[in-house]
Structure formats: C-alpha cells, structure tokens
Amino acid sequence: MAGHPLERALEGVRLHVVTGKGGVGKTTVAGALALALARGGRRVLLVEVEGRQGISQTFGVPPLGTEEVRLVQTGGTGGLWGLSVDAKAALLEYLQTFYKLGRAGGALERMGVVDFATTIAPGVRDVLLTGKVYEAVGRTTGSRRGRGDPAWDAVVLDAPPTGRVGRFLAVNEQVAHLARTGPIHTQAQSITRMLRDRRSAVHLVTLLEEMPVQETADAAAELSAAGFGLGAVVVNQLREPVVPDPVLDVAATDPDALADRVRGDLATVGVRSGARTVGGLLSEAADHAARIHLERDLRAEVEALGLPVLALPVLAGGLEDGGVSVLADELRDLGVR
Structure with missing residues (x-):
C-alpha cells in the first residue's frame, strides 16, 4: 500500500480526468500529466472532448482527427498518443456497433439527424463523448473487451471545465434511468461504473486567484457528493x-x-x-x-480541501521551447509516476 498522500491518490488509477475553471491552464496540465505518466514507461492516451484542438496546440502538432496519433515516443513500449473525440463520428460508430446500420448511418448524417442528435438533443453529446473514453479505457489487446492486456496503461481526459464537469460525468446515470432496458441502458450503466470506480480520479486545476479557488472548492464538494473519486489539486502558474x-x-x-x-x-x-x-x-x-x-x-x-496539492511554476517563456516537457518533469519530481 502506498504511504504518501499523492501515491495513495494515484495508486491503481487508469483514467485521469482533468478539469478546472476556464483560463487556468487545464489543457496544459492534462498534457503535462499525460507526458509525465508516459515517461514512466507507460502507454498513455491523452483525450480531448471539447473540439478546441488544445492538444495539437500544446504539443505543436497538426490538428488531431478521430484516430489516435502518437505525440511523443518515450522509449521502449511507452509513449504518448493523442485523440480528439468528435461527437458525430462517435454517434455513427455507436449506431454501427449496436444497431448495424451500415450505409443507413451515412443517410442519417445527410438528413441532418446526426447533427440534431449531437448539437440539440440534451445530453446526447456528452453520452457519446464519455462512451468513447469508456471504450479507450476498456480496450484490450485481445479480440474482445476484457480479454488480454489493456491497450492503454493510462488515459488522461482533458475534461470540460469545473462549471459543467459534474453534469458531464453524471450524464450516463441520467440516461440509464431514462432508458431502462436495452444496449443504451447497459452501456450507460457500464460508463457510470467506470467513472465511479477507484481506478478513475478527477484532478482539479486552479490558479491562486479567488474565483478559480472557489470553483475548485465547489467542484470538489459536488464531485465527491456525486461519488466521483478525487485525485490531486494542481496549483498552476505559481510565482515565487x-x-x-x-x-x-x-x-x-x-x-x-x-x-x-x-x-x-x-x-x-x-x-x-x-x-x-x-x-x-x-x-x-x-x-x-x-x-x-x-x-x-x-x-x-x-x-x-484535504487533497494532495501539486504546485507548478509559471513559465517565463510560456509553452514555447518545450514548456509542457518542463511541467512534466516538475510533476515527476513531485511524485507522479
């Protein structure tokens, strides 16, 4: 059993959910955390779900598509990959997986049904996005889910900001209540179990400013009350x-x-x-x-708040010239492995 508070918070965690108030450097911290984990010899997938191409900007690579792309090779079998989840693509994949629509899925897209479901229908977008994360966490090297070794040693999710992360993570529980039977109900329950499992942790990013700290405290209370495990608080851009x-x-x-x-x-x-x-x-x-x-x-x-606190320094040169790599080294020095 790990003894240090940070070790206890990270022990056995495979899904790292990173959230924070807008403007606190959430995506940068998610990238640094993913890189720090990869430098420990792990295969790590960094996922974004907001369509902002924050990962490509952080790592200086072309915009990501719907396929996983290697961002950093860390030696051996370890490395860091990136994925930008697209709700429309996830819906078409979902329809094909559960309903075998084939060409009918393309017809639905041309008719505007896919756009309606992913932009207007309440909660559907978040269901699809969390479903894609669920698939990545549960994917194995075997031909079937649950067989073989995990495809990813860790998945880091650059999640929505603190103001809506609670609704984002809890959306599948609501769906399971609405769809009481069938594949939608079953998958929604499975995703909810994964997000509340001890192998998942939500990390909160903040600046030492009044509004971000208050939102961090509010989010910690909301997420804990909803049954989601909390990891660490990352204080970003600390000035000496x-x-x-x-x-x-x-x-x-x-x-x-x-x-x-x-x-x-x-x-x-x-x-x-x-x-x-x-x-x-x-x-x-x-x-x-x-x-x-x-x-x-x-x-x-x-x-x-009673959580491990990780402090990252302000970077004089910003993210230019390998700033995210510097932050990854800082996290490793602080005990992230």
Whole structure:
C-alpha cells in the first residue's frame, strides 16, 4: 500500500480526468500529466472532448482527427498518443456497433439527424463523448473487451471545465434511468461504473486567484457528493516572491519604511533615486507583497480541501521551447509516476 498522500491518490488509477475553471491552464496540465505518466514507461492516451484542438496546440502538432496519433515516443513500449473525440463520428460508430446500420448511418448524417442528435438533443453529446473514453479505457489487446492486456496503461481526459464537469460525468446515470432496458441502458450503466470506480480520479486545476479557488472548492464538494473519486489539486502558474519574507512584510504594512533602502540600492547600481522612481518602486513592492500574501491565504484554502496539492511554476517563456516537457518533469519530481 502506498504511504504518501499523492501515491495513495494515484495508486491503481487508469483514467485521469482533468478539469478546472476556464483560463487556468487545464489543457496544459492534462498534457503535462499525460507526458509525465508516459515517461514512466507507460502507454498513455491523452483525450480531448471539447473540439478546441488544445492538444495539437500544446504539443505543436497538426490538428488531431478521430484516430489516435502518437505525440511523443518515450522509449521502449511507452509513449504518448493523442485523440480528439468528435461527437458525430462517435454517434455513427455507436449506431454501427449496436444497431448495424451500415450505409443507413451515412443517410442519417445527410438528413441532418446526426447533427440534431449531437448539437440539440440534451445530453446526447456528452453520452457519446464519455462512451468513447469508456471504450479507450476498456480496450484490450485481445479480440474482445476484457480479454488480454489493456491497450492503454493510462488515459488522461482533458475534461470540460469545473462549471459543467459534474453534469458531464453524471450524464450516463441520467440516461440509464431514462432508458431502462436495452444496449443504451447497459452501456450507460457500464460508463457510470467506470467513472465511479477507484481506478478513475478527477484532478482539479486552479490558479491562486479567488474565483478559480472557489470553483475548485465547489467542484470538489459536488464531485465527491456525486461519488466521483478525487485525485490531486494542481496549483498552476505559481510565482515565487522576488524579495525575502521580512521585506515582503514591511512592504505590505509600511512600504515607506523601505525608502532609504531603495535609494541606497539604486545608488549602488548607478541609478538616480528621484522621488518618482522611488515612489514607483515602493508602490510595486506593496502590490507584490499584497499579491503574495493573498496567494498564501488561497493556498491554505486549497490545502484545506484535504487533497494532495501539486504546485507548478509559471513559465517565463510560456509553452514555447518545450514548456509542457518542463511541467512534466516538475510533476515527476513531485511524485507522479
């Protein structure tokens, strides 16, 4: 049995669901997590379901289609593949699998039935998207589901944002209640069991800002109450203080007390220490101190959720020049294997 909280949270997990408020770097973190797992020698599939081509942008590859594409070769049998799930393609595949429609499926698409089902009919889109993830998690090297070794050691899902991830994950439970018999009912029940199984975990991505932290707390409570297992909270884009804590404390409470020190430092490097320059620096110091103290308070709120917390640094150069690889290394250093 793993002893570290993160090890316990990740032990045996094969489906990693990554969510977060819009703008917190959810897709980047999902990509870094998938790459970190792949670097441990695993075959990992990274899946997106929102049609934004976030994976291709993160890894600098052409837009993904409905087939799995290798993104990174990590040596041996391990590696990272990507897939962008398309609801229309998933519906046609579903109709063929369960109802053997053949050419009739194409006729339905030409008649607009497929577009109606995937864009207008409530919940159908999410059923199809989660069904495709279910297929990937359950796929084996044998000819039938459940026979042979898993095709993927881990599947990482770049899920919808926290505002709707609960409805997204619970949609099949609603479908199972509506369709009480038949293949739709059976598959909906199977998907629900998979999502609530201990081998599935939802990871929450946040910034140390008030709204993302509040949404993270709300999502954690909602998902836990609905029976979905929670993994870790990833604090993204963490900024380190640029001055020592004693200076931060003074800057937050009495920045003018630092005026002489600032003038002395400016003189040391040969910069004129006019009133405007010194005043501007003191104002910046006060803002920086307030920001750091707020982030520390918010970090305490995140830690109070009782989940493992993984902190990723802000990347000065963004995702250019292998930024996602840097974050993957950070996650491995933090214990992601």
